[in-house]
Amino acid sequence: EAQVTQNPRYLITVTGKKLTVTCSQNMNHEYMSWYRQDPGLGLRQIYYSMNVEVTDKGDVPEGYKVSRKEKRNFPLILESPSPNQTSLYFCASSKADWGKQFFGPGTRLTVL
Amino acid sequence: GENVEQHPSTLSVQEGDSAVIKCTYSDSASNYFPWYKQELGKRPQLIIDIRSNVGEKKDQRIAVTLNKTAKHFSLHITETQPEDSAVYFCAASIVSGGSNYKLTFGKGTLLTVNP
Numbered sequence: 001e002a003q004v005t006q007n008p009r010y011l012i013t014v015t016g017k018k019l020t021v022t023c024s025q026n027m028n029h030e031y032m033s034w035y036r037q038d039p040g041l042g043l044r045q046i047y048y049s050m051n052v053e054v055t056d057k058g059d060v061p062e063g064y065k066v067s068r069k070e071k072r073n074f075p076l077i078l079e080s081p082s083p084n085q086t087s088l089y090f091c092a093s094s095k096a097d098w099g100k101q102f103f104g105p106g107t108r109l110t111v112l
Numbered sequence: 113g114e115n116v117e118q119h120p121s122t123l124s125v126q127e128g129d130s131a132v133i134k135c136t137y138s139d140s141a142s143n144y145f146p147w148y149k150q151e152l153g154k155r156p157q158l159i160i161d162i163r164s165n166v167g168e169k170k171d172q173r174i175a176v177t178l179n180k181t182a183k184h185f186s187l188h189i190t191e192t193q194p195e196d197s198a199v200y201f202c203a204a205s206i207v208s209g210g211s212n213y214k215l216t217f218g219k220g221t222l223l224t225v226n227p
Contacts, residue, residue, distance in 0.1 A: 040219065042118075045215055050211055105155055
């Protein structure tokens with residue numbers, strides 16, 4: 001089944017404790033992206049990747065890191081999480097085909 | 113950078129009526145405008161999209177129109193049904209070589225269809 005998966009789905013952590021949210025797609029998509037969704041703010045792009053080893057900042061990259069060492073994986077790294085990074089995070093992927101993005105199920109992160 | 117404004121933030125209609133959601137964008141280089149539907153507790157899903165070389169696109173009860181001169185685009189849902197109730201997001205992107213670059217979303221419209 002073609003899909004985008006994220007892990008974990010739910011995470012409660014404390015300020016400053018490094019964490020990684022994984023994202024994987026099995027559709028051989030070139031493009032992958034991370035978004036955060038906050039009430040009243042909609043979806044905001046954090047980072048995106050055009051292909052392996054090619055990443056760039058979205059609109060809200062501060063406090064996040066990404067890497068794209070393999071085509072199928074695009075992990076999101078929070079080196080020192082803070083409470084303002086409490087949010088619902090979505091990973092998405094698409095072929096190089098005018099952006100029909102497929103979203104993962106989301107990761108709800110709470111930073112205490 | 114790109115700024116996308118979406119109105120209204122909430123919209124309530126009676127079943128069978130039409131619903132219209134409007135978005136404006138700021139970057140004249142944007143050439144791809146997707147619309148996503150997000151049901152409660154679910155992930156966003158693409159419902160329709162339009163490229164800048166097209167003025168209108170229709171898919172059954174859903175249509176999108178684009179006015180490049182005015183830099184606005186709209187989603188039209190006819191004969192609304194309760195299952196159309198969801199949050200709808202518009203977005204704008206510059207697509208080059210067939211792949212997305214940055215994608216900027218509007219803040220969303222909560223559509224409620226009352227039976």
